[in-house]
Amino acid sequence: MLFKLLDLAGTFAFAISGAVAARQKKLDLFGIITIAYMVACGGGIMRDLCIGAIPPAGLVDWRYLALSLVASMLAIAVYPVLQRLDHPVQMFDALGLGFFAVFGAHKALAYGHNVQVAIVLGVVSAVGGGAMRDVLLNRTPLILRKEIYASAALLAATLQVSGEQLELPADWLPWFGIVLCFGLRYLAMRYHWNLPRFPRGNG
Amino acid sequence: MLFKLLDLAGTFAFAISGAVAARQKKLDLFGIITIAYMVACGGGIMRDLCIGAIPPAGLVDWRYLALSLVASMLAIAVYPVLQRLDHPVQMFDALGLGFFAVFGAHKALAYGHNVQVAIVLGVVSAVGGGAMRDVLLNRTPLILRKEIYASAALLAATLQVSGEQLELPADWLPWFGIVLCFGLRYLAMRYHWNLPRFPRGNG
């Protein structure tokens, strides 16, 4: 139950981030809904295609599409409110990030795939939708350029996979990854942590 | 028979729109053929991956590739003629749009998927190739920014899915969606209808 709530809260935060970005790029109504839905479900769809979960969950479950529609309506109707709520939305986004990474890794293991597949696809579940948003909005994905974002998802996916290998109890294991991912992401936003980048010209 | 003709006419119109856009962006011979093929088949390939129709029909049927080659040759050899024929090409494109949306939705239902999957994948079949073209040509997809295009496909897919749910007779049901999609698209082009867009700064 709490898990389902977390899933929907994370999806909603992802959809809002997509709808806001689409509105800023002046897309039309269809474009805003599409980008919102894609951020919310794109990563999970990529994961499901790779593990053979056909059709992808993001297409089957009407709640994801419904949440994307609501997020789009909010981005259209109460944009200034959303901007004022930027901080809570980012908090939900960080929760969703950890949840999707943990759940994605778990689903890949449950389909019988190996440790590496699970970790990579956990990260893909969490950040794939955002990367698709940036590609469609014609910019190099933010997650490849700065911020500790994908790395937090990598941490969560790795913890989940390691825990399942060690057969830690399934009722609290997921929280471990979700909370640490959330904490890392919170600190990275608070103190503007970035991964290292390197000058262009010389080593 | 008429259906197969419609499929090939729509594919050809899609391929021509791809080849012309690729030539305008000064791609080389391989680039023109690739973009033509991708506009013609990209949406259907995405749909087939999501419904588990492996290998995708766009890869298996040599006629799609052949039509893409012919469209590319035309875009190279008789470009000014194509520009003069812009209006008929857009008519075929609108026919193809409706056909692909209806056929894509029908195929998803035939593979046993639910109503939502069928509608979303009907739209993806119809507009996915064009979106891939725009991503490769490094611009935000036109369908997300303006024109009633994807919305016409959405109408066609929804009509088809509703009709199949109501078990309307399969011999004239598809025409319903195709004709209404074509009509909406025609009126949108004729009178420059757009979906609403929203100012960037305030709600």
Next chain:
Amino acid sequence: MLFKLLDLAGTFAFAISGAVAARQKKLDLFGIITIAYMVACGGGIMRDLCIGAIPPAGLVDWRYLALSLVASMLAIAVYPVLQRLDHPVQMFDALGLGFFAVFGAHKALAYGHNVQVAIVLGVVSAVGGGAMRDVLLNRTPLILRKEIYASAALLAATLQVSGEQLELPADWLPWFGIVLCFGLRYLAMRYHWNLPRFPRGNG
């Protein structure tokens, strides 16, 4: 054995080309590793999704990820050395191109698909990763704009598929495509051969 070596050498060359491009675009550490991995494995993952080889080999085999990590470290630590080694890296890249085209076409045939699927997916295996790199780095893929690159892969895939249709002996057939692809690519680089492009305005 020699085949496995060729696979790893090609993968490594592809990963280095990705890591170097990512560093030039000033991506962060995660971005460099992601692009390196994507160039190395992206084309093969697209091929595997289309032929139903789930999960894709590029996700399962830890060596591809490991090579991408090493390539990224090299691009970070000894960038000037890599720039001096540009020529050998391009040689390995040309070898990898031929190998991936031949192997991709062979794998599609081995999964029971037809000749056209095998040729198209052979080319996709060889050039898909590079195209994904360019899309993420926000530029129109180089292979669509200039150089005889995808065409060399097309030659290799076509030779392999024709050879398997004619039941030529499997121990030397692959070398035929690999060597001719390498030779064509070498000559194209040496003498700056390009495919034809066409002026924008008139036919």
